[in-house]
Amino acid sequence: xxxxxxxxxxxxxxxxxxxxxxxxxxxxxxxxxxxxxxxxxxxxxxxxxxxxxxxxxxxxxxxxxxxxxxxxxxxxxxxxxxxxxxxxxxxxxxxxxxxxxxxxxxxxxxxxxxxxxxxxxxxxxxxx
Numbered sequence: 326x327x328x329x330x331x332x333x334x335x336x337x338x339x340x341x342x343x344x345x346x347x348x349x350x351x352x353x354x355x356x357x358x359x360x361x362x363x364x365x366x367x368x369x370x371x372x373x374x375x376x377x378x379x380x381x382x383x384x385x386x387x388x389x390x391x392x393x394x395x396x397x398x399x400x401x402x403x404x405x406x407x408x409x410x411x412x413x414x415x416x417x418x419x420x421x422x423x424x425x426x427x428x429x430x431x432x433x434x435x436x437x438x439x440x441x442x443x444x445x446x447x448x449x450x451x452x453x
Contacts, residue, residue, distance in 0.1 A: 330354065331377065331444075331448040332355070332356045332357075332358065332375045332376050332377075333355045333356070333375065333376065333378070333379060333444060333448075334377070335347060335358070335360070335379045336360040336361075336362070336365070336366035336380045336384070336389070337361075337379075337380075337384070338361055338384040339381070342381065343359045346410075346435075349437045350379075350440070350441070352437075352441075353444065355444060355448075362385060362386045362387060363384055363388060363391060363392035363395075364386050366392055367387070367396065370402050371401060371402060375405060376405075376406070377408070377444055377447050377448050378396065378405055378407045378408070379408045379440075379444075380392055380393060380407060380408065380427075381410055382422070383411060383412070389422075390409070390421060390422065393427050396426070397425075397426035406428045407427050407429075408430075408443060408444070409422040409427040409430045410430075410431045410432075414432045418430070429443055
């Protein structure tokens, strides 16, 4: 019996960061879609089923904290695992992320093996 390929939505306003995270996750066995800002990410998350969302904190229009709060406020995405990722490395930034509803807060640059392992843990896909 083969399991479905887990789908991850990567939300970041920087195209190079989206491509970097996409390459890591696809190498790790994930299917990846991208969104360039929080509003686009929210729209995609509400219209398609994902197993995980990876969200940049600092974005124009809707920041990552607001996006995660919005996801938590919708029945369809309330339990969707979310990783906030940012260059902001203070403990208060992480606390704000967890208060918004993130399952995990990572600081950029994220090591590829750390991102893959955390994505696997949050999607319960630990086997290679």
